[in-house]
Amino acid sequence: MAFTLWTLFEASLLCLNAICVLHEERFLAKVGWGVNQVHGFGEQPTVKSQVLNLIRSIRTVMRIPLIFLNILTIIFKLILG
């Protein structure tokens, strides 16, 4: 399988879609990764809180652009086959 820029773009699109699809209440809170459960005010953020922050910010920022990117990719794949 070739590792080109296009496959990198596709893979990252799929990963971002996967992160945005995670539902906070139904899934993340059950696993203990909910937004309200990690609110430490310590000197150094733990790795877990940084990961959760990252997930949360990706969901907030990338929702709308992802819609357009997905539409673009679908059109490309339909045209190029």
Add this chain to the structure above:
Amino acid sequence: MPGIPDQVTAAAFQYGFNALGQSSQAVGREFEKYVPVSRLKYYFAVDTGYVVKKLRLLTFPFWHSDWSIKYESESQPVQPRYEINAPDLYIPLMAYVTYVVAAGLVLGTQDRFTPEMLGIQASSSLAFILFELAVIFVAMYITSIKSNLKLLDMLSYCGYQFIGAISALMAGLLFKSIGYYVVLTYFSFALGFFLMRSLKWQLQSDSAANQQDPYAASTSGTKRRFNLLILMMVLQTFTMWRLSAHLIAP
């Protein structure tokens, strides 16, 4: 145009040129936020002596003793032509192009060469570099390691692995499979050592900056910095191997 006095046409043209100038300036400013073009000149301020010394350093970093970088202002190191330990972008760029050409050469000796392969190699290695950079930046965010290293610095440190890939390819050409693997493992060690020494004092954990004296490394941050450096070394070894393994004759 008939029916319209010349002054209006002239004024319309004037307005059009002004708007074009302003919008191109605005686009330039926005672009500057993501890719600092004015900083690029610093990374290409090299001369022949620097290139030779740096290449020698990359291939044999074990005898070098002084890894500190002199700064001329708060965050701007001295130009690479005066400071051998400073990162640059000239060597990685040249190494990238040489790698693509060397890949074509090696493929040619095996009768596997087509002109499309050059483009595939170029875009594939670019994709590898982008992927490495993304992994490193995400890892730096997750472990909350703050540093003065910007995107272009990381790009230059990731670009040095092309030197190892090229040398391994050449060794594989001359000495078949065994030479290739020997040179590849040697360069993995040399590059890892180089990264370790260069980046040890440039990565700094957040708590050290806030609480204690900013120049002292805190104990909790040291483990994370160490792990991050190990991650970088493993990534670059893996990428060097992936960049060249498929080009060697079976």
